[in-house]
Amino acid sequence: MSEQRVDLPYPQAALVVPAATAEHVALPGGGFQLFADGSHTGGAFSANRLILGEGADGARPHQHRLSAELFFVLAGVAEFLLDDALVQVAAGGLVVVPPGLPHAFGAAAGSGADLFVVLAPGVDRFGYFRALGQIHRGLATFDALLPEQERYDVHFLPDDAWTAARAPEGS
Numbered sequence: 001m002s003e004q005r006v007d008l009p010y011p012q013a014a015l016v017v018p019a020a021t022a023e024h025v026a027l028p029g030g031g032f033q034l035f036a037d038g039s040h041t042g043g044a045f046s047a048n049r050l051i052l053g054e055g056a057d058g059a060r061p062h063q064h065r066l067s068a069e070l071f072f073v074l075a076g077v078a079e080f081l082l083d084d085a086l087v088q089v090a091a092g093g094l095v096v097v098p099p100g101l102p103h104a105f106g107a108a109a110g111s112g113a114d115l116f117v118v119l120a121p122g123v124d125r126f127g128y129f130r131a132l133g134q135i136h137r138g139l140a141t142f143d144a145l146l147p148e149q150e151r152y153d154v155h156f157l158p159d160d161a162w163t164a165a166r167a168p169e170g171s
Helices: 126-136 142-152 160-166
Strands: 023-027 030-036 046-052 057-063 068-082 085-090 094-097 103-107 113-120
Touching: 023 126, 030 126, 046 057, 046 068, 057 160, 068 160, 085 094, 103 113, 126 142
Parallel strands: none
Antiparallel strands: 023 030, 030 046, 046 113, 057 103, 068 085, 068 094, 068 103, 068 113
16 A cells, blocks of 8 residues: 655644743733744644633624634633524533624623633634733723734624623613
């Protein structure tokens, strides 16, 4: 039997990112741990960890035109708006969002959430996460991200349904 070589879209060397060396972007009550950007994997995927404080929003409604997004809930309970459906997913649960599906996510009311997130194929999004950190620290406005939607494959959508779903009962 002859050996066949398969050309893979990512580098042939293993990528190892110890937790202590992953870049951290602080957010109120948590933050991002940046593990692999698209350029680190030849565009195969990008990966990060997101820790959200109790009831904190993770991302307003958006879609990815090019990539699928996988969320693995490491701890706590996350809440997802998937098109028009609001779904809670506890630790150990998995959510895969296909390209084009409108979605938003955050920690459920009364809970924090620790999420491992993979985007495939990967794009370079570390700059996006850094910009979110600056926005949360008041060093930039959300409007600064609007011209970058194509670059980061994050296309923002109206957030009325997400805002209504996340409003405390009785408000």
